[in-house]
Amino acid sequence: MTVAASARPVSPVAGPGVGPLLRSWRERRRISQLELALRADSSARHISFIETGRSRPSEEMVLRLAERLQVPVRERNALLLAAGYAPRYPETPLDDPALDALRDGLERLIRGYEPYPALVVDAGYTVVAANRGIALLLEGVPEKLLAPAPNAMRLALHPEGLAPRIRNLRQWRGHLLAQMEREIALHRSERLRALYEEVAAYPVPEREPEAEPAEPVPHFALPLRVEHAGRVLSFVSSISTFNTPMDITVAELAIETFLPADRATADHLRALTG
Template structure:
């Protein structure tokens, strides 16, 4: 496991040893099972290799130690202050659409601005727990309204592939295999998102008008809980003055 993360980071045993205040010989012995690292060393190596929190627990277990990071349900009372902070953040983004998703892209919270994106989405896709990838890529979801669907689909699938390279998540793998098999909507092979040179916007039809958004993702810095480490706040920022002017009118 350590070799996997080291090679993924593009580091030699010597480079990792220098960063972690160890020796290349010790790193080699750990990778081949000839030496058992201390718990502190496992965590230090994981930190220098930017190993996700969930996988740090797996490294600890493989080394014979108990997991260090809890996995607390989002609705647990201990996370009440976190939920309150997220709600304030989502409200502050209005009228721009914003939502919170977990590591499986299930929507945990959203603001009123998200209604702009959900109009026309089939009811079965909105039943709890709604999934952001299904809502976006399903032929009965947002897909028929996305003008540059092919480009946006590629962007989302690449995002999921990057996550799968980091996490050994069977539910995420199943979701990926499901959404990649969705047929494109009629006209869904167009590419129209390159008008703005510095980022790919999502361009959608809304009540006969065209809206363009940049998507931004915010995650928590140095999380100490598996659940929190996999939360992401996604915001859709207007990509042009016309969209910025129209959004406030949809909440009136």
């Protein structure tokens, strides 16, 4: 659904109002009214009046406060509606022709990362693009987890997914669940909470003691250690998002790349895809 931007006031939506919503975001960020006022070039008195409903903020002020509070783009629309303004940020379907250049760029980016794994996920961890490195790691995963819209968290933690092959499953599982907890706190998404409850309930299989890696595991990041073709491959991951997105769909995309954590992993991947 595309939402047109407009400065024309509209009727506020039913709910607590923009003041309590802004106060909630400020408290979540653990900053005082004075600190927020300084960041937003305002006064603590004005911030207090907005939060208590004694003053109606302008559209510009709502957006400025949302920016200083690092409110997600989707939630900025909710703040604008609560203040009586039209939503500012559209939500363009990813398959819309308007995003052709974006999709092409993402595909080129993750293909260029080969032979190392890389994928693109949305706010619910649905995989919207993946390269051959990811396909290699997912060999043997049942089709029911791969189609029609695979979910990265299910692929990693489901007992029929990668979980039985992840040598440091408890560590990696803890990392993924903590990542989801942070996203839930930030976005307050019921969809994401339901996914979290599902994957957190998956059984964690008993494992034999881990074999030592061929090379020392780097201490700068937690590695993913996963079995493939009789070898244990080690990766460290990074996640990238878009700077200053003006569309909800784009704002909620994340690119995750997996860098080999040792020379043996890099050599193995190059040999397989060379």
